[in-house]
Amino acid sequence: MKQRQGGVAQATQPIKSLIQRFAYVGMVMAAIAILMFGKADTLLIEKARIYVTDAVAPVLNLLSRPAATVSNWVKQGNELLALREENARLREANARLLQWQIVARKLEAENTELRHLSEFQPQGTQSYISARVIADAGGTFAHSLVLSAGRKAGVRKGQAVIAGEGLVGRVHGVGPNSSRVLLITDLNSRIPVMIEDTRVRAILAGNNSTRASLIHLPPGATASPGDRVITSGHGGAFPWGLPVGVVAAVSDDRIEVQPFVDRERLEYVRAVDFGLKGIVTLPSADKAGSAQKPK
Amino acid sequence: MVVKQQTTIQRIDLLARNITPFLLALVLIMVSQLPMHIPELGRASPMLALIAVYHWTVFRPELLPSPAVFVIGLFLDLLSGGPVGINAVVLLLVYGVVLSQRRFLFGKSFAVVWIGFGVVGLSATLVTFIVVSLYHLMPVSPQGFLFQYLLTLGLFPLVSWMLLKWQRLVLR
DSSP states (O other): OHHHHHHHHHHHHHHHHHHHHHHHHHHHHHHHHHHHHHHHOHHHHHHHHHHHHHHHHHHHHHHHHHHHHHHHHHHHHHHHHTHHHHHHHHHHHHHHHHHHHHHHHHHHHHHHHHHHHHTOOOOOOOEEEEEEEEEEEOTTSOOEEEESOOGGGTOOTTOEEEOSSSEEEEEEEEOSSOEEEEETTSTTOEEEEEETTTOOEEEEEOOSSSSEEEEOOOTTOOOOTTOEEEEOOGGGSSOTTOEEEEEEEEOSSOEEEEESSOGGGOSEEEEEEOSOOOGGGSGGGGGGGSOOOOO | OOOOSSOHHHHHHHHHHHTHHHHHHHHHHHHHTSOOOOGGGTTOOOOHHHHHHHHHHHHOGGGSOHHHHHHHHHHHHHHHTSOTTHHHHHHHHHHHHHHHTHHHHTTSOHHHHHHHHHHHHHHHHHHHHHHHHHHHTSOOOHHHHHHHHHHHHHHHHHHHHHHHHHIIIIIO
């Protein structure tokens, strides 16, 4: 029996290895073909992506909980070590914030009064969908997050995603139970913004690093480190005034913006439905996962 | 047909055991995409799929045929949000290269296997960097790739050790 087995195995070995070699070459060619096809037609690929992500979303959701627990321990350990300084810093911050609160209250009252006087029409109602971050995907390839809420929860493509500090990104793909967020630092992200103080408009473009850069500034306009950057509301995709980041470095050819949101700390985010349709509903905006690039 | 003495249950059992390297690779991919909330780590996610493919190609290549490597790469691409197909290509290339050089790696000390991974991983990272840059028609930031490579290289002993344990416990 043993001998026969060996004999058969020996006889079929060359054929088997030939088949395996063919399979290997076929697989490499198929992979290259998919890579090129994905560059040409992103719609089908995006559909496959949404489908696969949605299928594994429950597993990711489950797996991300222990990961969050472990990171919580690490965080708590760090916090214990730095308790004293943290306390002093918070007390100082609290004093400063209390002052701001007074200012904000005053401004709010003034604002209401002025709106009343000028019969200001407020923008449409906003609704929020909170979701857990279940995957921080891509690493060096792309900057995207996967959220635990999808179409069933009311998440729609094009919605702004915010965390406490500011703008995180834009919903880019939605499945029934999960959605993918394109971060503002992703290579494909283009967001109309403006500098808060000077009202200079620009486009915030990601480049897969930790910072994004300002492009398409009007001729002669400039920015200086420390300037706050907010969304400008142009193009109708995002509402006006969401905090985005702060200008961190200015060189001859590049204005770098440090986002307010710390990607590593994101656990829960909110997708915001501002009731704006904007450019993202155009069919051309479905391509490349980005808002239309302004020419 | 030849192996008559095996019962159906035994065959199913063996099949179930032998499919675990592939399934483990999928699980590792999902783990590598989890948000770790560790700012010091940066945003590089370790290339755990590369470790898995390298490990099984060196130790048990018959359990990871090329279509399985293809599916692993494609799954990683779809989940990670990057260009689809890139990891399928890179992992298949790694598979082919390691398979052809297997006699230099198999049965050697762990240090040799690790150094082998260092070389293969660096080449894979370089190829990925070049293909991604070509894909986007502009050079992407290289620091992320370098950091990702170093992180993966550092994690290799741990992951490889776990896979070896699995190999001894489950695969026999």
